[in-house]
Amino acid sequence: MPVYEFFCRKCQEPFTENMSIKEHDERTPKCPRNHEAKEVEKRISSVHTVTTKKSLTY
Template identity: 85%
Template sequence: MPVYEFYCRKCKEPFTEIMSVKEHDERTPKCPRCQETKEVEKRISTVHTVTTKKWLTL
């Protein structure tokens, strides 16, 4: 499941939330500190992926 980063403008605290893409599209999370939903904004975060690449030798 993806990890999303948010910031609460009311209490000025960043927080992360693990939720499915569907959950993310359907609701705004509550701030864990003040329980606010209207003052929560999504933050842009980095993505880390690991891939394998197979090389073909001719």
């Protein structure tokens, strides 16, 4: 399940949320400190993937 990063503008704290892609598209999570969703913004984060194929080097 993907981990998404968010930032609460009210308490000025970042937090992460484990959500399915469907959940992420349907709702904004609530801040774990002040429990409000309207002050939360999405953050861009890095992505880590694991593949079974080896990289080709030329």
